[in-house]
Amino acid sequence: MKEVLIMKKALIVVTNHARFDGTDRATGVWFSEATHFHDVMREHDVAVDYVSPTGGYVPLDPGSLTEMDDLNWRYYGDSAYRQQNLAHSLRPDQVDPAAYDVIYYAGGHGVMWDFPNSTAIAQIAQTIYQNGGLITAVCHGVVGLLAVKNPDGSALINGKPLTGFTNEEEALNQLTDKVPFLAEDALKKAGAQYTKAAAYTENVVVADRLITGQNPQSAKGIGLAVIDYFEQH
Structure with a gap:
């Protein structure tokens, strides 16, 4: 029997950016990275909201729709889920970090394109962390951490163990020259203690209240690590 967590709430950050700049290639959120984390929260009665840098419509990366499992199809087929979280994601100014x-x-x-420049979402993350909450990120989502600061203005991730999408994985995608920078390189430059596993294998790094995952295969594991933290604290 699962342990019910009382009064817990999660905020999922998703992109508004729908296209690789300078190309005709569509992009957006990698759907399973949202749903697999969300579903772990749902199974443990943790409420979930979605926020994006500008609010409103959230594009789905079409590539992620070619790799759908049963869980993804269930969420994709849920019109209430799509309307609330993908068509009408919250704006940062609609979010109370204390919640x-x-x-x-x-x-x-x-x-x-939009996570590293979203200082409003970075401020939400900083407040959640300073209130004793967790900051978590998966795959390319880790670039959102680049904007998060400590109270003294230093980079939150400086000196902290973490992971994220690897240069090797980007090369396997044949997209190294299509992105504005490489996530692995940026994390290292910011001073993070970056580690990685084999390409496209699950890898979750837990550093107290900072939890990161390397790739889409790690989204569920991050959710489970969050629940484990909640159950122990």
Whole structure:
């Protein structure tokens, strides 16, 4: 029998960016990175909201729709889920950080353009963290952490163990030259203690209240690590 978590709430951050700049290639959130984390929260009675840098419509990376499992189809077929979270995601100014125990940055290539520049969402994450909550991110979503600061203005991830989408994985995608920068390189440059596993294998790094995952295969594992933290604290 599952342990019910009382009064917990999660905020999932998703992109508004629908296109690789300078190309005719569509992008957006990698759907399973949102749904697999969301479903772990749902199974443990943790309420979930979605926020994006500008609010409103959230594009789905079409590539993610070619790799759908039963869980993804269930969420994709839920019109209430789509309307509330993908058609009408919250704007940052509609979010009260004090209401959330964890923030989770979902990935997809779109985030490479809007996450690092969203100081409003970074401020939400900073407040959640300073209130004792968790900051979590998966795959390309880790680039949202680049904007998150400590109270003294230093980079939150400087000196902290984490992971994220690897240069090797980007090369396997044949998209190295299509993104504005490489997530692995940016994390290292920011001073993070970056580690990685084999390409497209699950890899979750837990550093107290900072939890990161390497790729889409790691989204569920991040959710389980969050629940584990909640159950122990």
